[in-house]
Structures are given as C-alpha cells and as structure tokens.
Amino acid sequence: MNIQETIKAINKMRADGVIERYAIGGAVGATFYLEPLATLDVDVFISLQLEPGKLIANPQPIFDYLKARGGQIEGEYIIVAGWPVQFLPVAGGLQEEALAQAVEKDVAGAPVRVFTAEHLAAIALQTGRAKDKARLLQFIEAGALDPERFQSIVSRHILQEAWNRFEQQFLKDRP
Amino acid sequence: MTFDLVKILQSKREFRQRLASRSIEEKLAMLDALRERALAIRPARSAAQSNSLHERPPPCRAEKKIRDDNE
Numbered sequence: 001m002n003i004q005e006t007i008k009a010i011n012k013m014r015a016d017g018v019i020e021r022y023a024i025g026g027a028v029g030a031t032f033y034l035e036p037l038a039t040l041d042v043d044v045f046i047s048l049q050l051e052p053g054k055l056i057a058n059p060q061p062i063f064d065y066l067k068a069r070g071g072q073i074e075g076e077y078i079i080v081a082g083w084p085v086q087f088l089p090v091a092g093g094l095q096e097e098a099l100a101q102a103v104e105k106d107v108a109g110a111p112v113r114v115f116t117a118e119h120l121a122a123i124a125l126q127t128g129r130a131k132d133k134a135r136l137l138q139f140i141e142a143g144a145l146d147p148e149r150f151q152s153i154v155s156r157h158i159l160q161e162a163w164n165r166f167e168q169q170f171l172k173d174r175p
Numbered sequence: 176m177t178f179d180l181v182k183i184l185q186s187k188r189e190f191r192q193r194l195a196s197r198s199i200e201e202k203l204a205m206l207d208a209l210r211e212r213a214l215a216i217r218p219a220r221s222a223a224q225s226n227s228l229h230e231r232p233p234p235c236r237a238e239k240k241i242r243d244d245n246e
C-alpha cells in the first residue's frame with residue numbers, strides 16, 4: 001500500500017491520454033494543507049468528455065486501462081497500488097472551477113494536481129456532512145485559508161447562507 | 176504533564192501544526208499507515224457501534240473486499 005505509487009499511476013494515466021485534467025480532492029487533497037487526515041480512499045476529480053451523441057460521460061476507458069494494468073475494480077472504486085481510488089467527474093460550477101484552478105504540487109519529484117485549500121474548504125461547506133464541517137473547521141483553525149479568496153468563492157457559488165449558518169454554529173464566541 | 180485544559184488544547188494545536196508542516200512525502204506515508212490502522216480496527220469497531228447513532232459512512236466495497244480477503 002503506497003499512495004505515492006497511486007499518484008504516479010494517475011499521472012501515467014494523464015500522460016497516456018486516458019484522463020485529461022485531474023485534481024485530487026477529499027482528505028488526501030486536504031492533507032497537502034493540513035495534518036494527515038485518516039481516509040480509506042483517494043478522490044480524483046476529472047473532467048470527462050462526452051462521446052458524440054451521448055448525454056452521459058462514459059468512465060469505462062479508465063476502468064479498462066487500469067484493469068489491463070492489474071487494477072481491481074470494486075464497485076465504484078478501483079484499487080491502485082493498494083488504495084481504492086474513486087474517479088469523480090466534476091459536477092457543478094464549484095467543482096469545475098476547483099478543477100480548473102487546481103494547483104500543481106511536487107511529491108518526491110513527481111507533479112500532482114490538487115484542489116486549492118479554499119476550494120477544498122468551499123466544497124466541504126457545500127457538501128455539509130459532519131465530517132465536512134469538521135474539515136472546514138480544521139482549515140480555519142490551521143489558518144490554511146486565504147480569507148478573501150475563500151469569501152469570493154463562497155459568494156460566487158451561492159454558499160453565503162451556508163457559510164453564515166456555519167459561522168453561527170461553530171465560530172461564534174470562539175476563543 | 177498538566178490538567179489545565181487551556182494548556183492541553185494549546186498543546187494539541189501545536190502538535191497538529193507540527194504535523195501539518197511536515198513534508199508532503201512524510202504526510203502521505205502517514206496516510207498509508209493511518210489507512211492500514213483504520214482497516215485493522217474498523218470491523219471490530221463497526222460491530223460495537225451497530226446499535227449506536229452514527230453518520231452513515233460512504234459505501235466502500237473495496238474495504239469490504241479487503242476484509243473478506245483477510246477473513
């Protein structure tokens with residue numbers, strides 16, 4: 001089990017033209033900005049091109065490519081270097097923007113595209129499960145967010161109400 | 176050692192900051208270790224919590240497969 005090997009495999013997929021743009025999100029993405037966050041899988045956001053005449057993008061080429069290289073498919077996951085990887089087509093304006101503005105980081109000499117801290121935080125706010133709220137708090141407490149940049153994402157993607165609720169619930173009267 | 180909650184919380188914050196400032200290679204290696212640990216303890220914990228109130232985890236058939244393989 002080696003997540004760096006997983007990242008290399010994803011880069012190879014891009015080099016081989018199986019995927020175009022990608023960016024790592026979720027807990028693994030957040031680990032680039034925070035302390036390591038325990039997780040069981042790797043979320044890889046991708047843009048899938050529609051085939052002519054089709055309304056739904058087909059992820060089959062990704063599965064075929066990885067299967068041919070020893071990847072095991074398990075439901076919506078494919079195991080790459082021991083890690084279950086979930087390829088998530090970007091859905092909605094926020095994720096599309098996050099993918100477009102993802103930043104390149106260096107992992108032991110290998111490039112990896114990761115969502116910005118502000119986009120990861122905004123996606124957590126939008127998703128809104130308990131663990132997402134906890135993650136958003138971690139970003140805030142770690143001082144990992146550029147407040148102006150985060151606020152502009154919140155406004156642009158109509159998350160102001162959710163942010164107000166979050167502030168009221170978790171940040172009011174904070175020491 | 177202290178029982179002063181303020182100091183304890185401050186110490187926890189500092190520890191998290193130290194972890195966050197480690198190199199990404201080190202942090203990814205920690206993710207590998209955390210995942211192995213989580214997989215090792217998860218079946219027992221799930222059984223213990225079956226009657227308690229908890230957020231429904233996302234489906235992870237890969238995890239089940241690994242568990243099945245180990246059993």
